[in-house]
Amino acid sequence: MASSTNIKVVCRFRPTNAIEAREGGEICVSFDDNLQTVGMRSQAVGSGPEKDGFTFDRVFPMGTKQHEVFDYGVKDIVKDVLDGYNGTVFAYGQTGSGKTFTMMGADIDSDELKGIIPRITEQIFQSIVESDAHLEYVVKVSYMEIYLERIRDLLAPQNDNLQVHEEKSKGVYVKNLSDYYVSSAREVYEIMRTGGAARVISSTNMNAESSRSHSIFLITIQQRNTESGAVKTGNLYLVDLAGSEKVGKTGASGQTLEEAKKINKSLSALGMVINALTDSKAKHIPYRDSKLTRILQESLGGNSRTTLIINCSPSSYNEAETLSTLRFGIRAKSIKNTARVNAELSPLELKGLLAKANLANTNYQKYIAALDAELAIWRAGGHVEQSEWASSAKAASAPAAATKKPSTSPSTPLPSSRSMTPIIPAIEGLRGDLDSRPQTPTVIGLDKDEREDFLKRENELSDSLAEKESALLAADKIVKELREELSFLKEQEASVNKENKAMSTQLNELRLQVERLDYDNKEGSITIDILKEQNQDAKSELEELKKQISELKTAQKDATAEDKEKRKQEKMAMMMAKFDTQGAFSEKDEQLRQLLAKLDSIDGAGALSPQELTAIRRQLSEGQSMVRETVDRLRQSQEENEMVTRRRDELEARVAALETEYEELLEKTIHDEETSDVDLAESMADLKVKLEAQYAAKRDAHLSEATDLKQQLEMKANEVRSLNASIDSLKSVNEELKRAFAVTSAGIEGGKNLAESAQDLERTRKAINVQLAEFDGVKKSLMRDLQNRCEKVVELEIQLDEIKEQYNNVIRNSNSKAQQKKMAFLERNLEQLTLVQKQLVDQNSSLKKEAGIAERKLLARNERIQNLEALLQDADRRLSIQNQKFEAQLQAVKERLDQARAQKAATTSPLTFGRIAKPLRGGGGGTPAAGPIPAPIGGGVGTANPLARLQSEEGG
Numbered sequence: 035m036a037s038s039t040n041i042k043v044v045c046r047f048r049p050t051n052a053i054e055a056r057e058g059g060e061i062c063v064s065f066d067d068n069l070q071t072v073g074m075r076s077q078a079v080g081s082g083p084e085k086d087g088f089t090f091d092r093v094f095p096m097g098t099k100q101h102e103v104f105d106y107g108v109k110d111i112v113k114d115v116l117d118g119y120n121g122t123v124f125a126y127g128q129t130g131s132g133k134t135f136t137m138m139g140a141d142i143d144s145d146e147l148k149g150i151i152p153r154i155t156e157q158i159f160q161s162i163v164e165s166d167a168h169l170e171y172v173v174k175v176s177y178m179e180i181y182l183e184r185i186r187d188l189l190a191p192q193n194d195n196l197q198v199h200e201e202k203s204k205g206v207y208v209k210n211l212s213d214y215y216v217s218s219a220r221e222v223y224e225i226m227r228t229g230g231a232a233r234v235i236s237s238t239n240m241n242a243e244s245s246r247s248h249s250i251f252l253i254t255i256q257q258r259n260t261e262s263g264a265v266k267t268g269n270l271y272l273v274d275l276a277g278s279e280k281v282g283k284t285g286a287s288g289q290t291l292e293e294a295k296k297i298n299k300s301l302s303a304l305g306m307v308i309n310a311l312t313d314s315k316a317k318h319i320p321y322r323d324s325k326l327t328r329i330l331q332e333s334l335g336g337n338s339r340t341t342l343i344i345n346c347s348p349s350s351y352n353e354a355e356t357l358s359t360l361r362f363g364i365r366a367k368s369i370k371n372t373a374r375v376n377a378e379l380s381p382l383e384l385k386g387l388l389a390k391a392n393l394a395n396t397n398y399q400k401y402i403a404a405l406d407a408e409l410a411i412w413r414a415g416g417h418v419e420q421s422e423w424a425s426s427a428k429a430a431s432a433p434a435a436a437t438k439k440p441s442t443s444p445s446t447p448l449p450s451s452r453s454m455t456p457i458i459p460a461i462e463g464l465r466g467d468l469d470s471r472p473q474t475p476t477v478i479g480l481d482k483d484e485r486e487d488f489l490k491r492e493n494e495l496s497d498s499l500a501e502k503e504s505a506l507l508a509a510d511k512i513v514k515e516l517r518e519e520l521s522f523l524k525e526q527e528a529s530v531n532k533e534n535k536a537m538s539t540q541l542n543e544l545r546l547q548v549e550r551l552d553y554d555n556k557e558g559s560i561t562i563d564i565l566k567e568q569n570q571d572a573k574s575e576l577e578e579l580k581k582q583i584s585e586l587k588t589a590q591k592d593a594t595a596e597d598k599e600k601r602k603q604e605k606m607a608m609m610m611a612k613f614d615t616q617g618a619f620s621e622k623d624e625q626l627r628q629l630l631a632k633l634d635s636i637d638g639a640g641a642l643s644p645q646e647l648t649a650i651r652r653q654l655s656e657g658q659s660m661v662r663e664t665v666d667r668l669r670q671s672q673e674e675n676e677m678v679t680r681r682r683d684e685l686e687a688r689v690a691a692l693e694t695e696y697e698e699l700l701e702k703t704i705h706d707e708e709t710s711d712v713d714l715a716e717s718m719a720d721l722k723v724k725l726e727a728q729y730a731a732k733r734d735a736h737l738s739e740a741t742d743l744k745q746q747l748e749m750k751a752n753e754v755r756s757l758n759a760s761i762d763s764l765k766s767v768n769e770e771l772k773r774a775f776a777v778t779s780a781g782i783e784g785g786k787n788l789a790e791s792a793q794d795l796e797r798t799r800k801a802i803n804v805q806l807a808e809f810d811g812v813k814k815s816l817m818r819d820l821q822n823r824c825e826k827v828v829e830l831e832i833q834l835d836e837i838k839e840q841y842n843n844v845i846r847n848s849n850s851k852a853q854q855k856k857m858a859f860l861e862r863n864l865e866q867l868t869l870v871q872k873q874l875v876d877q878n879s880s881l882k883k884e885a886g887i888a889e890r891k892l893l894a895r896n897e898r899i900q901n902l903e904a905l906l907q908d909a910d911r912r913l914s915i916q917n918q919k920f921e922a923q924l925q926a927v928k929e930r931l932d933q934a935r936a937q938k939a940a941t942t943s944p945l946t947f948g949r950i951a952k953p954l955r956g957g958g959g960g961t962p963a964a965g966p967i968p969a970p971i972g973g974g975v976g977t978a979n980p981l982a983r984l985q986s987e988e989g990g
């Protein structure tokens with residue numbers, strides 16, 4: 035069943051490519067006729083064994099068709115795998131040498147261009163169809179990639195750190211690698227495409243489509259003999275290695291340089307394994323140095339039929355790489371593999387083994403019984419002859435209950451030659467039968483238990499390593515995320531800081547402004563205080579000026595009081611003189627005088643005629659009536675005088691009122707000037723105008739009144755004068771009459787008539803005297819009255835004059851030079867003061883305003899600052915909330931992602947088929963793709979072998 039064969043090495047040359055042609059590369063290889071040896075025209079092979087060329091199982095020159103490579107290179111292997119052997123086809127060569135072209139082909143769907151893998155797949159299904167009817171096959175495929183020493187499941191790319199395990203029963207395998215049951219080449223192609231799309235591709239200078247990873251396509255074929263129940267399992271590894279060239283040539287750099295190093299490490303490990311395998315002295319094969327060599331462990335020097343396809347360029351441009359590749363192929367060629375069928379025992383075989391085991395068990399029991407018996411003798415102090423000692427051989431041949439009598443020499447030591455673990459042939463045979471899998475080369479030299487322990491421990495370690503690696507990866511990812519987050523947060527922090535800075539500068543500016551405003555405000559209040567003081571000073575100055583004015587007024591008043599008295603007397607004198615000088619006699623007075631003269635003449639004649647007496651009487655009565663008239667007129671004039679007095683009183687009252695009004699006005703003006711901000715000059719001018727107007731009005735009124743009064747006085751004086759004159763004349767007439775009577779009385783002593791007439795005259799005289807006395811009294815009273823009135827008039831005039839004087843004083847005060855100067859000075863002062871006051875008031879008000887504004891601004895800014903601070907706090911709070919939210923979301927997303935990944939891993943495979951075993955039966959039962967899947971024993975999924983069933987259940 036197991037035969038030791040060398041690895042089959044074939045060599046394929048691709049045609050020269052455009053780069054090589056451009057670089058002037060020439061064909062530097064030659065082939066022998068039987069297409070087994072390739073010769074190099076290189077100086078490097080000038081001497082030594084390579085001079086004769088490199089001999090392989092087959093050489094495919096440029097232009098070899100795809101099907102030729104398949105037919106002559108790998109077709110046989112398909113049959114072996116179907117028969118339960120492990121098979122490996124791997125392509126080795128520099129980038130762009132045609133590995134992928136050979137393995138997968140330029141176009142899967144093209145009959146001409148499709149590569150080895152599609153052809154193998156087709157061959158497998160073809161062979162299944164053509165196989166015996168009692169053979170049932172289950173085909174499943176897996177696709178993985180080794181990239182940067184990590185195994186990635188290309189059909190479940192999220193599983194990117196799979197571990198290689200080894201078990202005694204299963205050999206080397208990739209743990210948790212997903213597999214898909216396939217029933218047709220089409221399904222395999224689909225899987226190939228799906229997996230191919232998930233590969234890590236990196237462009238290099240040499241080949242834009244080159245892959246920097248190793249890809250392994252695994253086809254597992256399980257064959258079950260439905261008649262015997264025997265099961266064989268063949269694994270076919272189809273490996274497309276990464277480019278074998280040196281790092282520098284590809285021009286790879288950066289991360290690609292790292293990649294290249296790791297890829298080269300993997301490939302150099304492959305070289306080391308091959309070297310060790312071909313070196314007879316080598317004791318250790320470094321399979322575990324790389325994932326690649328570990329997976330291909332059984333393919334290289336193990337349980338596998340292996341074909342190595344080395345791909346080369348024929349161009350001198352890639353001569354060095356080609357030479358190295360050829361050397362690699364030559365070395366690999368000498369590796370010997372021992373391929374065995376991976377068979378599970380059939381029920382019959384198992385039955386046989388069971389019988390064997392039962393027999394062995396019986397033999398053991400017998401042996402144990404014999405040993406027990408012998409032991410009892412020894413313990414009892416007996417002795418058993420050596421020939422009588424219990425042995426496995428005897429036990430196997432002796433009847434079951436055979437017991438020995440114990441000997442009596444217990445002191446005999448136990449013989450040292452007896453094996454403590456006897457070898458029972460039946461058991462050993464059973465062991466050999468069960469142990470169908472050969473030892474893996476690595477653990478050769480260890481005993482069986484140690485090997486198992488070693489593998490177990492290795493698997494455990496590998497798992498924990500994977501766990502650690504994934505944890506590390508997750509941690510790396512978290513670190514990366516955290517870094518990103520950190521940078522984001524840093525950016526945010528920077529922006530927040532910037533904002534904060536800007537805000538703090540703004541705040542500082544505002545504070546400064548506030549301070550400045552505060553300072554301005556203080557300054558303003560100080561200025562206001564100063565202005566107030568100045569105002570106070572101005573007020574006091576004004577007060578003093580007022581005082582001075584009032585003093586001046588009083589002084590003026592005092593000065594004029596004496597003048598007034600004098601003038602009054604003068605005026606009175608003048609007025610009275612007027613009355614005295616104007617004594618004109620009236621007509622009556624004249625008549626009376628004539629009458630008196632007549633009387634005098636009568637006196638001279640001695641008698642009066644009755645006519646003359648009658649005339650005298652008549653004249654006297656006329657004189658009396660005149661006196662009466664005069665008295666009446668005097669009464670009238672008295673009345674008029676009273677009226678004048680009343681008017682004067684009224685005028686006085688008015689003058690007093692005007693004075694008080696004037697004073698009030700003056701005070702009010704001063705007060706206004708003191709308190710208000712009215713322009714003093716203007717007010718003064720206004721006041722002046724007003725006063726002038728008032729004075730003018732008053733003056734006019736007084737003047738008119740005075741003229742009226744003067745006229746009236748004139749009239750009265752005239753009247754009084756005439757009355758006085760008439761009184762005087764009457765007096766004189768009276769005197770004359772008296773005298774005439776005296777003369778007449780002396781003349782008429784002699785006659786009765788005369789006596790009578792004398793009596794009459796006496797009576798008349800008496801009456802006249804009485805009248806005269808009355809008249810005198812009236813006159814006196816009139817004179818008194820007149821004098822009084824005159825006095826009053828004079829007083830009025832004086833008052834008028836005073837008022838005039840006052841007015842003139844005021845005018846003078848405002849007009850006189852000194853006064854004018856003073857006034858001007860005062861006015862200037864006042865103006866300045868007013869100006870200053872106004873300015874101060876203005877400043878005060880503006881400062882107040884500014885202070886108010888500043889205060890308002892301050893308040894507003896304070897509010898703004900508070901708002902901004904609140905906003906900042908709010909923003910901070912929101913930021914932290916957002917952060918928390920973001921973290922929570924991130925966490926949720928992570929969880930969901932993990933869940934999704936888990937689900938995806940569990941259920942949502944990109945491939946909707948292949949999770950259920952599809953047993954394919956040979957014997958021309960039709961292609962599984964064309965019709966329903968042939969039902970295995972029991973039908974459906976449940977009829978597959980236990981492993982397949984288990985997997986299908988898992989898949990379900």
Ligand SMILES: Nc1ncnc2c1ncn2[C@@H]1O[C@H](COP(=O)(O)OP(=O)(O)OP(=O)(O)O)[C@@H](O)[C@H]1O
Nearest residue numbers: 048128129130131132133134135241244245276277
């Ligand atoms: N035998 C051939 N006949 C015609 N063209 C070929 C042949 N072998 C390779 N080529 C072409 O050469 C180019 C490179 O081939 P390929 O991609 O198979 O190289 P590779 O060895 O797989 O490279 P890498 O290691 O980068 O994956 C492709 O365009 C391919 O079509």
